[in-house]
Amino acid sequence: MNKLILLCCLFSFSSVAEYKLPPLHHVVDVEASINISIPDSFPTNKKGQIDCNTCHAVKDIKDIPLDEVDKNVKDFFRGGAYSSLSDFCYQCHQKKGYKRENIHQLIDADGELKKQKCLFCHVETPDPKSDYQREDFKFRVPPQKLCIGCHLKTPHINANTHLLEVNDEMLERIRKYEKKNQLRIPLDGKRITCISCHTVHEKGVLDNQKLAAKQVQEQDIEMGVGYEQHSWNKVVQKDKKSRLQKLYKDSDKKIEITYQRLTHEILIRLPAKDGSLCMVCHKFD
Structure with a gap:
């Protein structure tokens, strides 16, 4: 599991007595680390701690039974919807700090082998x-x-x-x-x-x-590798349309396949x- 996702999904033992939370959940009722920056639009509680309302814009979410919370509403994650959970986490956490290292980059700025x-x-x-x-x-x-x-x-x-x-x-x-x-x-x-x-x-x-x-x-x-759009993309889109619609129906996610040509x-x-x-x-x- 990605380090950031793991961090953002740590189980909150300190709050389990107050709230019924899912097995994997960000910690709540804690002060923010100096290593993160919470946007002004993400409110903390009166003690300046992260709580339910910091991440979720669903009204009175802590009073809603866990199995009745609608996770598909746009503001389930504040500022959403997001294409991925990581994008939401990066609202506070620094993306650079959780970026997976490219192990193929073997030469440092001085030209020495890492x-x-x-x-x-x-x-x-x-x-x-x-x-x-x-x-x-x-x-x-x-x-x-x-x-x-x-x-x-x-x-x-x-x-x-x-x-x-x-x-x-x-x-x-x-x-x-x-x-x-x-x-x-x-x-x-x-x-x-x-x-x-x-x-x-x-x-x-x-x-x-x-x-x-x-x-x-x-x-x-x-x-990374470079690509450019190509006129054959229209042909590919037409050819794959019916199959992609079936995949979309089965997975409940929109799937796109584009035809591009290598440039680099x-x-x-x-x-x-x-x-x-x-x-x-x-x-x-």
């Missing part, structure tokens, strides 16, 4: 200047599971269909491509993993002369937007 970050994946911090074989590295979990700790199992379309062992013909094709183009497509034995296509070290961590250092990084990692890529061994990456393994007639 060695502690290496230990998210490695058992020991490797020396970027040394030469290693795959067998020299000790990871905290098997390579095929390393990325799932932070990323979704299916972060993009067809992700799972790629995580397979390649046959001898494709393996030979990969090795020939590596030799001809002077780059590294790392496999786990004969198995493709996330890092076969994606790099995990930002540009500059590894010596540029090393084959494993070759990558595409067209903008700062903090900015990061942390990838070869460009995907022009198909170069695909051509390492695949051959199209």
